[in-house]
Amino acid sequence: MEFIDYYKILGLDKTASTEQVKKAYRKLARQYHPDLNPNDKEANKKFQQINEANEVLSDPEKRKKYDQYGQNWQHAESYEKTKQSQQEAGRYGAFTGGESFSGDFSSGDFSDFFTSMFGGSSRGGRSQPKFRGQDYNAELQIGLREAYTTHQRVFTINEKNIRITIPAGIANAQTIKLKGHGGPGVNGGPAGDLYITFSIAEDPVFKRLGDDLYTTVELDLYTAVLGGEKTIDILDGKVKLKVNPETQNNTKIRLKGKGFPVYKKEGTYGDLIITWLINIPVNLTEKQKALFRELSQS
Structure with missing residues (x-):
């Protein structure tokens, strides 16, 4: 999975405050919004990355994991649990799976284990764990009169066109989930989901x-x-x-x-x-x- 530097995407450094993250996101989201850049694939891709970066950096818990684990931040919990199991196995001279170890893990063992967890080769042919892909968030702007009727729209995500049906009566700021249209899974794991939030423009008459x-x-x-x-x-x-x-x-x-x-x-x-x-x-x-x-x- 290609690593995306969320701080770089928003033009920030790691010391940026939550307010600075929000300010940078609003500015860039307006600049690269698909409605202002029709048929511009690069702008659309940039817009998706901006939304993704904001989702992580504006959430204190997600940001903490991202700062610690980088591109593997979504799997931090699984990694910590496995790491704890390794340390316990090291203390007792055994590890789940029947292999015998003595003493604590060295830094080299730790690094190899991390690699096998999140990509790369594994020792002894052991199968790599599967992880679910990242969820994506996006915004779709429609008019009040469009929201009045059930209709279809083509939504572009990761350079793929997805045809979605928008039910009549959709509300402003309402979010719907498209299962399996998020980021790809790791090691054959399931894809994440795509969450679309609707922004309904004001009407001049109603x-x-x-x-x-x-x-x-x-x-x-x-x-x-x-x-x-x-x-x-x-x-x-x-x-x-x-x-x-x-x-x-x-x-x-x-x-x-x-x-x-x-x-x-x-x-x-x-x-x-x-x-x-x-x-x-x-x-x-x-x-x-x-x-x-x-x-x-x-």
């Missing part, structure tokens, strides 16, 4: 809160006073609404089942809440002003 949608619709003064009908756009078409006479500014109406689809509950939707914004007419003629004056004095 605001989403949970499964409900909110929007503001302009209404002319005459319809607000006299009543009538108003046709408005919704995410999957249009709807005609009845406007009651003497409707006041900022009046809210709720349309049941016209909001956002509920995640993985086909046919279930939140509500659409509409706020009427009454427009006051401008550029009135003298005749129109006179009619308003007459109306105000009646």
Whole structure:
């Protein structure tokens, strides 16, 4: 497995604080984000490495293991347990597997054992342990209207295109797992998983809160006073609404089942809440002003 220097990827040294790690990650993630570098494989690969580096260095426990074991940090626990078994075997003159040893391990034995654990040749034809591959984390940006319907997207990871189905109703910051699409396993071990976190951009017309949608619709003064009908756009078409006479500014109406689809509950939707914004007419003629004056004095 190729070694990746996470500190180098983020342009930091080992003394960097957690805040410096976060700051470097945000800056580089914006620079190499796939949406800003379409069809750029190198930028996409760099973006994945940046996410991977941030995942490890922003977590104190993972960072501690990484600093101590480098590329083998994910297997630190297994190594420590085996190391402890070796030391105990050395003290008692025996080792699991029937081989006999006397005294403690020398530094040479220790190094050879480490190599056999994490790659390279093993002594006496002993099979090497298998380890699960590293999990990957990635971010995928989509629009609110895309999140409204179930659709497919092609996601590129490690220069491989993966077609994923995004269920309708996916939420901002929600994470889904793609099993087996992470880093390769060690010595034939299973691959890690890929975790995709969704970033849903704000929409200029609709605001989403949970499964409900909110929007503001302009209404002319005459319809607000006299009543009538108003046709408005919704995410999957249009709807005609009845406007009651003497409707006041900022009046809210709720349309049941016209909001956002509920995640993985086909046919279930939140509500659409509409706020009427009454427009006051401008550029009135003298005749129109006179009619308003007459109306105000009646």
